[in-house]
Amino acid sequence: MAYKIVASQCSACGACEFECPNAAIRMKGDSFIVEAAKCTECDGDSPRCIGVCPVENTIVKA
Amino acid sequence: MSAIKTAPAKNAVPSGGCSASACGSAAAPEDMSPEVWAKVKDHPCYSEEAHHYFARMHVAVAPACNIQCNYCNRKYDCANESRPGVVSERLTPEQGARKVLAVAASVPQLSVLGIAGPGDALYDWKKTKATFDAVVKDLPDIKLCISTNGLALPDHVDEIVAMNIDHVTITINMIDPEIGAKIYPWIFFQHKRYEGVEAARILHERQMLGLDMLVARGVLVKVNSVLIPGINDEHLIEVNREVKKRGAFLHNVMPLISDAAHGTHFGLTGQRGPTPEELKKVQDACEGGAKLMRHCRQCRADAVGMLGEDRGQEFTLDKLPETIAIDQSKRDAWRAQIEAKRELAAFARMAVKPAPAAKPGHVLTVAVASKGDGVINQHFGHAKEFLIYRADGAGVKFLGARKIGDQYCQGGLGEDSSLAGIIALLGDVDVLLCAKIGGCPKGELKAAGIEPSDAYAHEFIEPSIAALYAKRAADAPADA
Numbered sequence: 001m002a003y004k005i006v007a008s009q010c011s012a013c014g015a016c017e018f019e020c021p022n023a024a025i026r027m028k029g030d031s032f033i034v035e036a037a038k039c040t041e042c043d044g045d046s047p048r049c050i051g052v053c054p055v056e057n058t059i060v061k062a
Numbered sequence: 063m064s065a066i067k068t069a070p071a072k073n074a075v076p077s078g079g080c081s082a083s084a085c086g087s088a089a090a091p092e093d094m095s096p097e098v099w100a101k102v103k104d105h106p107c108y109s110e111e112a113h114h115y116f117a118r119m120h121v122a123v124a125p126a127c128n129i130q131c132n133y134c135n136r137k138y139d140c141a142n143e144s145r146p147g148v149v150s151e152r153l154t155p156e157q158g159a160r161k162v163l164a165v166a167a168s169v170p171q172l173s174v175l176g177i178a179g180p181g182d183a184l185y186d187w188k189k190t191k192a193t194f195d196a197v198v199k200d201l202p203d204i205k206l207c208i209s210t211n212g213l214a215l216p217d218h219v220d221e222i223v224a225m226n227i228d229h230v231t232i233t234i235n236m237i238d239p240e241i242g243a244k245i246y247p248w249i250f251f252q253h254k255r256y257e258g259v260e261a262a263r264i265l266h267e268r269q270m271l272g273l274d275m276l277v278a279r280g281v282l283v284k285v286n287s288v289l290i291p292g293i294n295d296e297h298l299i300e301v302n303r304e305v306k307k308r309g310a311f312l313h314n315v316m317p318l319i320s321d322a323a324h325g326t327h328f329g330l331t332g333q334r335g336p337t338p339e340e341l342k343k344v345q346d347a348c349e350g351g352a353k354l355m356r357h358c359r360q361c362r363a364d365a366v367g368m369l370g371e372d373r374g375q376e377f378t379l380d381k382l383p384e385t386i387a388i389d390q391s392k393r394d395a396w397r398a399q400i401e402a403k404r405e406l407a408a409f410a411r412m413a414v415k416p417a418p419a420a421k422p423g424h425v426l427t428v429a430v431a432s433k434g435d436g437v438i439n440q441h442f443g444h445a446k447e448f449l450i451y452r453a454d455g456a457g458v459k460f461l462g463a464r465k466i467g468d469q470y471c472q473g474g475l476g477e478d479s480s481l482a483g484i485i486a487l488l489g490d491v492d493v494l495l496c497a498k499i500g501g502c503p504k505g506e507l508k509a510a511g512i513e514p515s516d517a518y519a520h521e522f523i524e525p526s527i528a529a530l531y532a533k534r535a536a537d538a539p540a541d542a
Contacts, residue, residue, distance in 0.1 A: 009137075011125070011136050011137045012125065012152070013125040013126045013127065013136060013181055014125060014126050014186070015126035015127065015128070015181070015185075015186075015250075018126070018188075019250075019253065021253075046254070046255070048253050048254075051250055051253075051254060051255035052126075052128065052250040052255070054127060054130055054136050054137075055136075055137055
């Protein structure tokens, strides 16, 4: 029950970080990561991180 | 940003970018209130006259965006490329503020700090605000400026006013959501992604609301529109009317920059940008509506310097000193010098006599090589761009700047920078004025029907063109 960010795709804009309702996303090195333990996949709503991400297929099921 | 020590500023030699002094003067122009003039007179993007005396810089501290535009791909970067949305180095607010101080210490012309992304300055508001807060402590005389797509604008209007941000640019490409759906595949609003016409409608409503709110609070609004042939070309005339009606100060119609190598949707699907003629046609059709900006250089989200130049590579993070000295007296002295120069230029313009009206149909198109101060002061071989003017019986008018060798990321192999490219660039030009020109290009230009001349070297641009026009009109056969 979590998403992950494909680092090679990530543009590191950080939009997902402040849209995440669970504060599960943070900067690590040059890219962002999802802390799997905090990610709820937005509890059945459409995931906000995917909605705001400017690069398709960058945030995917872990 | 507090460790400010006195240190000799290097690179203090002022360097000009471009010059065009068609509008404005040391006093407020007739069509502008003194309050508005006070706001724009030192802003190179808002005043054509100011744009060759003052420099601007953008700091790329706001990477996050809340909409997707078909002309934008934010994964893309190339240091050789100059177009909006492109940056080489992203900065934290602290780094951004340090960069601003470093530039201010060595570029005394710096009058404006803008945040234009590379995402959206208002969506990524915390970083934008933190950067501005850090800068104004040490540079109280700098003007703050924001560029936005408008979606988040209504949420921040009060903060914008509270922070003395006098200038806001909204990119408005449409007022019809059906057209918007062809430009914006999606927006992200109130934690949700919207697509298609619904997305464009929300964006449109938020843009108009934000524009109205800013105008009501006396903030100057510039509207940028990207001209996309076949999608919004004719429509931009309606956009111009609408934003004028709502109180926008200036409208900047810019050409779409499109190339498959940029990886944008438009680039990949073969949507082309407009030809110079198509751009001019729409700009001319907008005359009489919201005042048009014609001196835009479509700069990067991390551009530094005068509008015609980008000194960003001199101020990359690794080159920034730890402590930066701002010598306020030096900035003040520079301002005083500029005011003196502007007055001289204004006097020179006032002395221009209207050309004899005997030849009403006579039109002269002139290209100028200038490195600043409104003067014909650049060697032909050093020119990176030419300023294009048109003279007729009504006077001398600035049409815009044309960059030489607008090659996008060809590893420096710009074939367009050859003389043949310049000749093509200046195809409609009658006379080229510069400070000096070598014998070889002179011959080739002449052969192509462009007359090069250094007869007005180091003279003011508009008075020279007016004199040249008067001379030509007088020399022309009576039935010409």
